[in-house]
Amino acid sequence: DTAVSQTPKYLVTQMGNDKSIKCEQNLGHDTMYWYKQDSKKFLKIMFSYNNKELIINETVPNRFSPKSPDKAHLNLHINSLELGDSAVYFCASSPVLRSSGGYTFGSGTRLTVV
Amino acid sequence: AQSVTQLGSHVSVSEGALVLLRCNYSSSVPPYLFWYVQYPNQGLQLLLKYTSAATLVKGINGFEAEFKKSETSFHLTKPSAHMSDAAEYFCAVSDETGGGNKLTFGTGTQLKVEL
Numbered sequence: 426d427t428a429v430s431q432t433p434k435y436l437v438t439q440m441g442n443d444k445s446i447k448c449e450q451n452l453g454h455d456t457m458y459w460y461k462q463d464s465k466k467f468l469k470i471m472f473s474y475n476n477k478e479l480i481i482n483e484t485v486p487n488r489f490s491p492k493s494p495d496k497a498h499l500n501l502h503i504n505s506l507e508l509g510d511s512a513v514y515f516c517a518s519s520p521v522l523r524s525s526g527g528y529t530f531g532s533g534t535r536l537t538v539v
Numbered sequence: 540a541q542s543v544t545q546l547g548s549h550v551s552v553s554e555g556a557l558v559l560l561r562c563n564y565s566s567s568v569p570p571y572l573f574w575y576v577q578y579p580n581q582g583l584q585l586l587l588k589y590t591s592a593a594t595l596v597k598g599i600n601g602f603e604a605e606f607k608k609s610e611t612s613f614h615l616t617k618p619s620a621h622m623s624d625a626a627e628y629f630c631a632v633s634d635e636t637g638g639g640n641k642l643t644f645g646t647g648t649q650l651k652v653e654l
Contacts, residue, residue, distance in 0.1 A: 429582075458641070466577075466627060468644040481641055515582060519640070527573050528642060530582040 428452050429531040431516050437537045438506055446501045446534045448516030455521055456480075457499040458528065459491060462513040471514075474499055506538045541566040541634040543613075545645035553653050558602075558617040560648045562630030565611065571633035572613045573642065574604055578626045586628075589613060600624070625652045 429450045438444050450457060458481075459471040473481040474493040488504045499516060513535050517528040546561040564570055571590050575583040587598025594606040604615045613630060630645040 456640070466647045468583075468629065468647075470641045470643075473641060483641075517583075527585045527588050528583075530575075530584075532582040533580075 428529050429516055429518055431514075431531040431534050433534060434532065435535050435537075437539065440506055440508060440538055442506050443502070443504045444506060444536070445503070446514055446516075446536075448499045448501070448531060450497055450516075450518040450529070452518055452520075452529060454518035454529070455496055456519045457493065457496070458517040458519075459499065459501050460515040460517060462515060462533070464512070468515070472501075508538050511536055511538045541570060541632040541643055543572075543630045543632050543643065543645040545630050545648050547648055548646065549649045549651065551651040551653060552620045554622055555619050558615070558620045558624065558650065560615040560628050560650065562613045562615065562645060563611050564613060564630075564632050566632060572604075572606065573631045573633070574598065574602070574613075574615050575629045575631060576626050577629065583629065586615070620652045622652050622654075625650055
């Protein structure tokens, strides 16, 4: 059983389209995150949710809208996709809001905008 | 805000040689520090973590790291490199500034292991 699963694994789409990435964790964790890894492999946090409540929104364009229907799911919807949105998006979860335990990451969604 | 700096974006070692990947942190409070490994086309896997208990931390796959407050360092080592260690390694610090908790990552070090 995969602990943090993301779908789809690969996503190729045209500029201007709207797309969603889904994430689910079966670890019973309270906090979930979206990270973006750019072409130079730099990882930067985008959002975090704790028990369905938005905690961190890290200066991300408002074309990106996260949604957490319950604490096991955190989806990412992107409107009007741009070339610069091409990246690998990672979902992660941690046991509590302030955690020394580290995060568990999904395997990533590689988004390519053409 | 807390931050980490990884010195050397690429490190190359021979199989069987010592692996040393450098990480220095900047933190106004005692930090939680982590090393993650990313194999090609995969997610990030936790190697080890420092959470203010023992300063020498042992992780998976024979890796260990030592927290040195005087040097603000948390370097990752492995006595003998194996071909399967070739991957991208990220140092990270738990950052609670601005509310919430997030991992702030270094820029990564690509480890190459040669025969």
